[in-house]
Amino acid sequence: xxxxxxxxxxVICKSGTSVKIECRSLDxxxxxxxxxxxFPKKSLMLMATSNEGSKATYEQGVEKDKFLxxxxxxxxxxxxxxxxxxEDSSFYICSxxxxxxxxxxxxxxxxxxxxxx
Amino acid sequence: xxEVEQNSGPLSVxxxxxxxxxxxxxxxxxxxxxxxxxxxxxxxxxxxxxxxNGDKExxxxxxQLNKASQYVSLLIRDSQPSDSATYLCALRPGGYNKLIxxxxxxxxxxP
Numbered sequence: 001x002x003x004x005x006x007x008x009x010x011v012i013c014k015s016g017t018s019v020k021i022e023c024r025s026l027d028x029x030x031x032x033x034x035x036x037x038x039f040p041k042k043s044l045m046l047m048a049t050s051n052e053g054s055k056a057t058y059e060q061g062v063e064k065d066k067f068l069x070x071x072x073x074x075x076x077x078x079x080x081x082x083x084x085x086x087e088d089s090s091f092y093i094c095s096x097x098x099x100x101x102x103x104x105x106x107x108x109x110x111x112x113x114x115x116x117x
Numbered sequence: 118x119x120e121v122e123q124n125s126g127p128l129s130v131x132x133x134x135x136x137x138x139x140x141x142x143x144x145x146x147x148x149x150x151x152x153x154x155x156x157x158x159x160x161x162x163x164x165x166x167x168x169x170n171g172d173k174e175x176x177x178x179x180x181q182l183n184k185a186s187q188y189v190s191l192l193i194r195d196s197q198p199s200d201s202a203t204y205l206c207a208l209r210p211g212g213y214n215k216l217i218x219x220x221x222x223x224x225x226x227x228p
Contacts, residue, residue: 032214043205043220044161093160097214104214105151108160 003027004096006109013084014117020080021112023094029074030096034106035067038091050077084116120144121219123206129225136193138222140206143187149209150182151216152191154202161205165191196226 003026013019023033031052036044048069049057056069068080077096081088091113095106122141130136138152149168153161165180167173167189173180179192189208193200203221210217 034215044218046215046217049215095216104149104209105163105166106216107163108153111160 002098002105002107004094004107004109006094006112008112009110010113010115012115012117015085016083018080018082019084019114020078021092021094021114023077023079023096023109025075025096025107028096028098030077030098031074032097032099033071033077034095034097035069035077035079036093036095038093038111044093047079052077081114084114086116089114089116120210120217121206121208123204123219123222125220126223127225128222129227130196132196132198132226132228134196134226136196136200136224136226138191138193138204138206138224140189140191140219141187142189142206142208144208144210144217145184145187146211147208148211150180150189151207151209152178152180152189153205153207153218154200155205155221156202164204193224196224198226198228200224201226 005024007022033050035047038044046059047062050069050071052071058064071077091111093111095108152165154164155161167180167182177194181190203223205221206219207216
């Protein structure tokens with residue numbers, strides 16, 4: 001159990017275009033999902049917390065108008081990188097929170113590698 | 118001071134040896150700690166979670182937590198070349214569901 005999928009796994013786009021990445025929890029419902037970004041040889045940096053039915057909570061320094069997050073159902077959150085630029089090229093990873101009593105654990109999707117030309 | 122600190126490595130151990138990975142943290146309120154394994158180009162995979170002081174064992178893995186010293190470690194017994202990866206230490210700050218990650222320690226197990 002606790003499987004999270006992401007789509008697409010890889011995307012190449014031109015500078016100035018928008019890219020949407022989907023994150024799905026396949027076998028559980030997740031009221032909370034998270035979006036991370038990881039640059040080569042660096043650790044995961046949390047971008048935002050996605051809450052089903054409400055606005056996302058963005059970490060300091062993350063532009064909410066550039067990285068649009070929608071969590072429309074208990075199994076799907078989307079991240080849209082608007083007007084992408086080469087510096088947005090990165091590995092984007094989502095996770096979904098599996099809530100279980102006092103102990104909540106995050107399970108990660110396989111990631112989306114974005115390359116902006 | 119970073120919230121979660123790890124030695125970046127690489128930590129090189131021979132096959133069959135015990136690999137010891139360490140992590141210190143600054144937030145005294147944190148109650149939940151996690152170890153993730155990340156292979157190159159892949160997303161993190163949860164290995165262990167630990168919430169109480171002491172040791173927690175799962176197969177070849179043992180997590181150790183010392184809240185007084187703000188220290189959490191992961192021991193890998195009988196290390197295998199397939200264990201070669203980056204190991205990420207993470208904590209959940211008190212009152213939040215989000216995770217704060219360390220930079221990771223790269224482990225290399227050589228035959």
